[in-house]
Amino acid sequence: MKKASCAFILFLLLAMTSSNNANAFPEYQAWSQKHSKRTVNCAMCHAHGDGPEGSKPGQMDTLDADAQKRLEVARGAEKPGVHADNPILNEFGNYIVFKLGLEQVYKMRDDPSQLKQALGEESDHDGDGISDGEEFEDGTHPLNNQSGAPWKLFIQNLQKKWVMVAIILFIAITSLFGFKHLLRYSSKVD
Numbered sequence: 001m002k003k004a005s006c007a008f009i010l011f012l013l014l015a016m017t018s019s020n021n022a023n024a025f026p027e028y029q030a031w032s033q034k035h036s037k038r039t040v041n042c043a044m045c046h047a048h049g050d051g052p053e054g055s056k057p058g059q060m061d062t063l064d065a066d067a068q069k070r071l072e073v074a075r076g077a078e079k080p081g082v083h084a085d086n087p088i089l090n091e092f093g094n095y096i097v098f099k100l101g102l103e104q105v106y107k108m109r110d111d112p113s114q115l116k117q118a119l120g121e122e123s124d125h126d127g128d129g130i131s132d133g134e135e136f137e138d139g140t141h142p143l144n145n146q147s148g149a150p151w152k153l154f155i156q157n158l159q160k161k162w163v164m165v166a167i168i169l170f171i172a173i174t175s176l177f178g179f180k181h182l183l184r185y186s187s188k189v190d
């Protein structure tokens with residue numbers, strides 16, 4: 001129940017400022033999981049991997065007065081451009097709210113595939129070279145540079161370290177070439 005209800009449930013909570021009806025908001029998580037065929041938990045966007053509800057750090061029951069104030073500010077982030085430091089969202093979750101505004105997040109529930117384009121290519125919070133939107137599609141963590149589609153990480157690492165790769169290849173090839181000549185020389189001496 002927790003896993004099913006945690007994904008983006010905050011967005012609904014924020015919309016219902018006078019309501020305690022914490023309906024689930026599972027569309028984004030479900031879409032990412034289905035599209036990527038990877039397990040996607042609440043930690044993609046939330047401060048705690050179990051989602052916003054509960055009494056663990058980063059969950060609703062543990063918010064102090066300062067965190068409650070920040071939550072109130074976040075509840076008003078209907079339009080894009082509001083730096084809402086929501087205590088029960090992580091950096092990526094807060095960025096989504098900043099970039100899109102809550103109104104757009106609600107509308108996009110019907111088609112979460114739009115999120116990648118809405119976020120654009122420029123945001124890459126973990127700096128692994130794979131945009132946040134792509135990581136959402138791939139079901140990998142946008143705040144962990146060790147989490148990414150393997151072939152994309154491979155390409156990114158290759159691009160970053162191509163000089164080292166070239167040197168290693170050069171050494172390997174010249175070593176092999178030298179070894180062959182050594183064998184040939186040895187056979188002539190024998």
Ligand SMILES: [Ca+2]
Pocket residue numbers: 124125126127128129130131132135142
């Ligand atoms: Ca990334």
